[in-house]
Amino acid sequence: MTLAHPRTRIKICGLTREQDVDAAVEAGADAIGLVLYPKSPRYVTPQRAGELARRLPPFVTPVLLFVNASLDAIKAAVDQVPTATLQFHGDESEPDCLSAGRPYLRAARIPLDEASPFDLLKFASEHPQAQALLLDAHVEGYGGGGKAFHWSRLPPSVNCHAVLSGGLTPANVGDGIVQVRPRFRTLAVDVSSGVEASKGVKDPEKIHRFVAAVRAADQLLAESPHALLPAT
Numbered sequence: 001m002t003l004a005h006p007r008t009r010i011k012i013c014g015l016t017r018e019q020d021v022d023a024a025v026e027a028g029a030d031a032i033g034l035v036l037y038p039k040s041p042r043y044v045t046p047q048r049a050g051e052l053a054r055r056l057p058p059f060v061t062p063v064l065l066f067v068n069a070s071l072d073a074i075k076a077a078v079d080q081v082p083t084a085t086l087q088f089h090g091d092e093s094e095p096d097c098l099s100a101g102r103p104y105l106r107a108a109r110i111p112l113d114e115a116s117p118f119d120l121l122k123f124a125s126e127h128p129q130a131q132a133l134l135l136d137a138h139v140e141g142y143g144g145g146g147k148a149f150h151w152s153r154l155p156p157s158v159n160c161h162a163v164l165s166g167g168l169t170p171a172n173v174g175d176g177i178v179q180v181r182p183r184f185r186t187l188a189v190d191v192s193s194g195v196e197a198s199k200g201v202k203d204p205e206k207i208h209r210f211v212a213a214v215r216a217a218d219q220l221l222a223e224s225p226h227a228l229l230p231a232t
């Protein structure tokens with residue numbers, strides 16, 4: 001059976017503190033992201049990632065984020081968080097993404113400039129084993145830039161699961177869900193900057209408002225499926 005409007009899953013990314021992990025869980029997040037990219041202001045060591053992930057209750061997924069990491073570095077983090085889903089946010093090939101033997105999300109970094117070409121269908125075909133494509137804006141530093149790309153750039157129909165990210169906030173996530181969900185098999189959302197007090201420090205009130213905005217969009221779509229805009 002296909003559900004017309006499955007609940008939008010939510011990932012809160014870039015957590016560095018116990019209280020932020022707890023706030024994400026209390027708000028109802030389905031996944032938390034831990035950034036293993038040393039150049040990020042949200043970087044955590046593999047050991048710290050393990051400490052934070054061990055706070056999670058069942059059925060909340062820890063996601064380990066990498067940018068062009070070596071296999072040794074990936075394995076060191078997976079040793080600490082053996083149940084992790086991996087998020088590859090750099091220039092990794094499909095064999096790189098498969099090398100650690102864990103489910104993974106592959107970030108597609110979509111140019112902010114509408115004149116710059118980006119072929120998402122080709123990108124999807126190059127990552128057939130990704131659990132989902134994570135759609136982010138192409139920003140300096142690879143990600144976590146708080147910038148939204150033009151959602152209208154996405155193709156009308158892509159036969160894969162997707163995670164919308166890049167500049168999401170409590171104010172725009174509902175609109176993002178309505179615009180992007182019809183184009184993919186399912187849609188989840190991922191936020192970092194939009195729920196922060198400062199880089200690497202989350203604001204529990206913003207997390208709650210973000211989750212409430214996602215649930216409001218889900219409710220709207222369940223009650224009025226016509227609210228889904230036709231994909232262009």
Ligand SMILES: O=C(O)c1ccccc1N[C@@H]1O[C@H](COP(=O)(O)O)[C@@H](O)[C@H]1O
Nearest residue numbers: 013040142143144145146166167192193
């Ligand atoms: O968070 C980071 O510092 C980061 C560094 C390198 C690659 C990705 C990073 N974060 C991811 O970027 C997207 C968008 O984040 P934002 O909401 O726009 O801040 C998200 O998937 C983060 O997990």
